[in-house]
Amino acid sequence: MGMNQTPASERVHISFFGRRNAGKSSIINAVTGQELAIVSDIKGTTTDPVYKTMELLPLGPVMVIDTPGIDDEGELGALRVKKSYQVLNKTDIGVLVVDSTVGTGAPEDALIRKFQDKGIPYVIVYNKCDLISDEKMALLTEQETTSANRKSDTGAVAHAICVSAAEKTNIHELKELIASLKPEDTHKYPLIGDLMSPLDLIILVVPIDKAAPKGRLILPQQQTIRDILEHGGLSMVVRDTELKDALTNLLSKGIRPRLVVTDSQAFERVSHDTPADIPLTSFSILFARYKGDLKTAVEGAAALQDIRDGDRILIAEGCTHHRQCDDIGTFKIPNWIRRYTGKQPEFVFTSGTEFPDDVSGYKLVVHCGGCMLNEREMKYRIACCQDQHVPITNYGILIAQITGILKRSLEPFPEIHRLLP
Numbered sequence: 001m002g003m004n005q006t007p008a009s010e011r012v013h014i015s016f017f018g019r020r021n022a023g024k025s026s027i028i029n030a031v032t033g034q035e036l037a038i039v040s041d042i043k044g045t046t047t048d049p050v051y052k053t054m055e056l057l058p059l060g061p062v063m064v065i066d067t068p069g070i071d072d073e074g075e076l077g078a079l080r081v082k083k084s085y086q087v088l089n090k091t092d093i094g095v096l097v098v099d100s101t102v103g104t105g106a107p108e109d110a111l112i113r114k115f116q117d118k119g120i121p122y123v124i125v126y127n128k129c130d131l132i133s134d135e136k137m138a139l140l141t142e143q144e145t146t147s148a149n150r151k152s153d154t155g156a157v158a159h160a161i162c163v164s165a166a167e168k169t170n171i172h173e174l175k176e177l178i179a180s181l182k183p184e185d186t187h188k189y190p191l192i193g194d195l196m197s198p199l200d201l202i203i204l205v206v207p208i209d210k211a212a213p214k215g216r217l218i219l220p221q222q223q224t225i226r227d228i229l230e231h232g233g234l235s236m237v238v239r240d241t242e243l244k245d246a247l248t249n250l251l252s253k254g255i256r257p258r259l260v261v262t263d264s265q266a267f268e269r270v271s272h273d274t275p276a277d278i279p280l281t282s283f284s285i286l287f288a289r290y291k292g293d294l295k296t297a298v299e300g301a302a303a304l305q306d307i308r309d310g311d312r313i314l315i316a317e318g319c320t321h322h323r324q325c326d327d328i329g330t331f332k333i334p335n336w337i338r339r340y341t342g343k344q345p346e347f348v349f350t351s352g353t354e355f356p357d358d359v360s361g362y363k364l365v366v367h368c369g370g371c372m373l374n375e376r377e378m379k380y381r382i383a384c385c386q387d388q389h390v391p392i393t394n395y396g397i398l399i400a401q402i403t404g405i406l407k408r409s410l411e412p413f414p415e416i417h418r419l420l421p
Contacts, residue, residue, distance in 0.1 A: 006061035007219055008053055009291075009374045012182055013063045015087050017111055018097035020069030023127035026165035027097050028066055031175055032056060048080070049087050049353075058179045063374075065091070071107045086353055088114055090377035093181045094122035100129050100140065100162065118380075121181040123159050125174060130164040137162050186375060191227040191290045192261070195412050198232030200258035203247075207240045207266045219371040220283040224261060233258075240266040244273040251275075259412060261286065264396035265328060268403045279412045280405075284396020287369040291378045292394070294416055296386065300393030301401040303364045307341045311363035316381070317351040319372040333366060333395065340402045355381050358388070365392040 016024045029035055032054060050066040067087050068080035088094070094115050098104055108124075115122045129137050140162055159177055163170040196202060206221055217225075221237075228235045238246045240262070250257065257278055262270040264282045274280050288297045307313070315329050334347045345363070350356065359365060365385050370378040385392040393401075400406040410417040 005053070007223065007371075008051075008063055009219075009370075009372055011053060011061045011063040011374070012059055013065060013090050013092045013374055013376070014056075014095060014178060015065040015067060015091040015093070016095045016097060017067050017070055017084060019071040019099065019102075019107055022069070022097045022099040022102075023165050024097045025066055027095070027125060027127055027163070027174075028064060030163075030165045030168055030171045031178070032064060049083055056175070058176070059182055070111055085114065088118060088120065089380040090374050091120050092183050092374070092376060093178055094120045095125055095178065096122060097125045097127050100126040100132050100137070121183070123161065123174070123177055123181070126160065126162045127165055129162040130167050130169065187290060189289055190231070191286055192224055192259075193227050193231035196228070196231060196233045196258050199234060201234045201236060201250075201255065202228050203243070203257045203260045204235055204237045205240050205243055205260065205262035205266055205270050206237055207263050220287060220369055223371070224283060224286065240269050240273075243270060247274065247278075264399045265332070267396070267399050267405060267409070271403070271405045271408060276408075281409050281412050282396040282400065284369040284394055285400070285409060287371055288394050288397060289413065291370060291373070291375040293379070293382055294413065295419070296382060297393045297397045298406070298410065298416055298419070300364065300391035301397050301406065303391035303393075304337065304341060304398070304401060307337070307343050307345055307363060309344045311343070311345040312361055313337065313345045313347050314356075314359060314362045314365045315347055315349050316355055316365060317368040318370045318378070319352060319368075328395065329368065333398065336399070336402050355384070357384065359385055359390045360388045362390055365390055366398055367392060367394045369394055369396065
């Protein structure tokens with residue numbers, strides 16, 4: 001994902017589900033007007049979820065996801081079905097593709113129940129309608145008018161349409177229908193825009209070390225700069241090694257920054273170099289509020305006080321990357337927790353899409369900032385922990401707790417700051 005592209009986490013996620021050979025890949029290619037998915041008469045061609053970012057009018061930037069068949073069989077097939085169901089956790093709009101010559105059955109019914117349980121708006125697409133009679137097509141349409149176009153208790157709305165991917169029948173209408181289900185922006189807060197006024201100066205502290213991606217800024221930094229621009233602010237990017245001199249220079253000229261935002265790994269040094277009357281927070285804390293639940297994450301950090309030898313702690317990341325020898329997730333955070341608690345807990349690590357449904361065996365979950373996850377998936381992970389009464393926090397909040405500056409780092413958020421002693 002380049003700097004000039006909408007981040008995947010900010011795109012509408014449209015996921016296509018269905019049985020093997022129902023025509024999911026053909027529908028995707030017809031809707032997108034591109035050969036995004038491999039089409040074959042062989043069952044089970046799609047063996048893993050396939051992700052593709054693109055611009056899809058009239059929706060705009062989207063993430064299209066092709067999934068394995070929900071009727072796959074055998075031990076390996078069951079794993080593929082599980083992968084398909086995992087995609088639900090990040091799905092904004094679901095598209096259930098049904099072979100109209102076969103009809104629906106238990107696999108479709110089970111998936112529809114999941115759509116409804118999770119409050120996902122969805123479309124039932126009856127494909128291959130060129131192979132059925134007009135009478136059967138009319139019957140499908142009539143049935144769906146009364147039964148599929150319904151609203152569940154969770155707000156999931158179903159719609160249905162008959163199409164032919166082979167003959168491109170009703171494809172435009174399907175695109176319009178999918179677009180009509182686009183979710184509204186559910187972010188309760190902007191990333192940083194409500195913490196500033198136009199022309200305010202925001203200093204962003206970006207350490208440059210061997211783990212920093214060469215030639216680019218990481219996603220949280222990019223998105224924060226963009227949000228500052230959108231709200232008319234001024235951003236100044238400095239390394240942690242130059243922050244002290246930069247602040248001295250600015251203050252000597254009567255320029256006082258509105259806020260300092262730092263990479264969490266530099267929290268302790270940045271806090272020392274930033275005057276107490278200048279608010280300070282981190283990118284990770286901004287993201288906890290933007291697409292998660294800041295209050296829950298702050299409460300989760302308090303669970304560090306109760307860690308005992310042998311307790312299991314899950315360290316979860318939303319992306320996969322090449323880990324350095326001093327990787328923050330697998331090396332630094334475990335060492336910081338051991339030093340802070342004086343205990344020897346057991347650490348378990350997950351990354352990417354691998355987040356366990358059952359977290360009940362953990363004493364604490366420590367999650368990354370979630371910049372690569374969309375809001376729906378991040379909130380799903382938080383809800384998993386809340387439902388099973390397992391505290392969850394994130395990297396930045398945990399680091400602030402360990403370094404003793406959590407209360408200071410929450411000053412920009414008075415409603416959360418006042419909850420701390």
